[in-house]
Amino acid sequence: MKRSRFVLSVLVMAGLVLTVGFPAWAADVIKVGVIGPMHFMQGKGHWDGATLAAEEINAKGGLQVGKKKMKLELVKADSNEFLSITDATSAMERLMTKDKVHFVVGGFRTEAVFAMQDIAMDYKKIFLGCGAAHPELCTRVGKDYERYKYWFRVTPMNSIYLVRVCLVNLATVNGMLKKELGIEKAKVAIVAEKAVWIDPMIKAIEENVPKMGMELVGVWRPSATATDVTAELTAVQRADAQIIFTIFSASVGITFARQAGELEIPAAFTGINVEAQKDGFWAATQGKGDYAVSMSTFVRGVSYNEFTEPFIEKYISRFGELPTYTAVTYDAIKSTLGEAIEETGTLDAEKLIPVIAKAERIGVAAAKSKFDKNHDLVFGPGFATGMTLQWQEGKMRAWWPNGWEGVTYKGMVPYKIPPWMIKKYKK
């Protein structure tokens, strides 16, 4: 009895010494913190994209860091940032001090990312942003390079470029209406949900529509969760709008597309409709969502390069849905970080930063990606552009950039004007 107790004590002590006393065991893994609102689709995208990247890297034995192979270990951190900025900063601090991660990817809500960015910079850890679009996050790098150099925005394009793409899309649709239907000065209606982040976009579009040779007939702001927008659609129809510029991020996007289809509103769509980026959109609109348009990052069957399509297929087979832009944590880990680590043979942030900052990488979310001097994602032909989708005959298709500045991606189709609009305006 005494002997067995002695043996048990020795085993317990040995266990304690080995687990507590030799943290060097953990030295052979690269810890990457994945931070995001994990109970929301944005955070799920962060985690799923990172999971795929880590699985692929680990399946090859890990990353070559100098002379040894190191596997990747992901640490999930729920930032809860939609509900609490305090939670977001505590989660980031936990990643830094408790989990002792080497790198962090993720973040979504700009206000929270500002606070999280400061914490990552305090600890001099590379933080690859994969969600917040505000330019100021990168402007900080330019203003105080030594402090903020650890920050890079991997996705999405900053909001200035997003507005630019919106306007390019608008001009493209306008050109098409002129060519196909002979509409010389198209009338534009803006229908945008009531949300604060949309206000500056509306301002920019209002300013630019007359300059682009079009006429603005009004701005309608239904609730983000409206279940009936027939009043707005009727008003838009009475205003004789020929282009409807939508900006929706919530469920009103489904209501709008369904009712516009039911009422056969004679107008062409452009803009953003986040719900239309999802596979379930067609079913949600009860088969009435044709011609709805949205900017997006991934569309099934459309490739920026040879890596996009296999990634999309693998993602769908693994997680059962189309990846959204927060899933570009895949690129952040696999190409931005992974390739830089293998090239430098180190995990030292100071040595990695110049390499990440200068390199051009081929990931899955752009033809090529590189960063500008403020560590912001470069937008333009040959680099990140995103794509614009349209639902056509129950299928999600991509129609932009189909020839814009010479850029065309494999699998794109032309934009389609709704037949009831053609019927009304075709001379």
Place this chain on the structure above:
Amino acid sequence: MGILGFYLRKLYTVFKGEVLVLPSRVIVLLFFLVLIFLPVVTQDPYLLRILILTSIFAILAASWDLLSGFTGQMNFGHALFFGVGAYTAALLNLHAHIPPWGSVPLGGLAAVLAGLIIGIPCLRLKGTYLALTTLAFPIILMGIVFAIPDVTGGELGVSGLARLSGSRLTDYYITVALMLGLSTIMWKITTSHTGIIFHAIREDEVAVRTAGINTTRYKLLAFSLSGFFAGISGGLYAHFMRIAGPANLEVSMSFTVVIWAIFGGVATIYGPIGAVFILFPLLEFLHFWPEYRMLMFALIILLTLLYMPNGLLPWVRNKIEKECPRCKIRNVATRSACRVCTAALD
């Protein structure tokens, strides 16, 4: 040497007779000591961060109790004071380059002004109507924040503020010292003549007025005092987080304060402070079970309030102490006779 000895003996006697006789006072003493000496044991930055935020929110919760718990002026928009304090401190720091030791108290004063501004129209309202009206004020301020983004930073808030101090440890001592100091001041206010009038206003305002007391003045005083302490906590939060944003004004912030105060026990000051020190770290601890975090949090609060309707801390206090039916002095629960008047304790 003889005088020093005399005073030391006197101090010991007072300590023995006033503090050690009641478990609740011993717990408070231990609470002070643990907070003061904790960094001797550990300076883990994550733990210190949690305790700094806990201290800041403890000031906020106690300030709500000062207004709503004591005077019965049900405030469902306490985030207004917090947000005004945070934004004022942030803007003064960023544009006028006033360091935190100046911007935080000025944030508190701005919140006093906010307290007066909302206090005056709210004086005519009571109960549900007052609660709903106060709920609207932070929402109105949020509208203003979004209406003038060039000043307030709009949805991004005001970021890049100066730190409270140069180190996490100093931040800790600043916030803990302020929390202990301000809480003591709030507690002293509630036990003073003014505090008794606050109590009386809650119980029967007409009776207080009949006694010739200007209740309007006292209610405005409660709004202002509560605003000041909440504004201080807002300023501290802004400088610690280095950002003041619309999240500071969200409805959830106002309701969280109410949950803390009710969980801990209203009209006590120590109740809301204790509640924050239990619930805020608990929510962090529950990160280990992220899927069940909010569910477990809600369950704990529901069960506590079901079995302890007056709040956790008054319940604990009543378990470990008894009040003398004759002289109303509190005694340790194990005593059978009052320590002062020797009356039999039930």
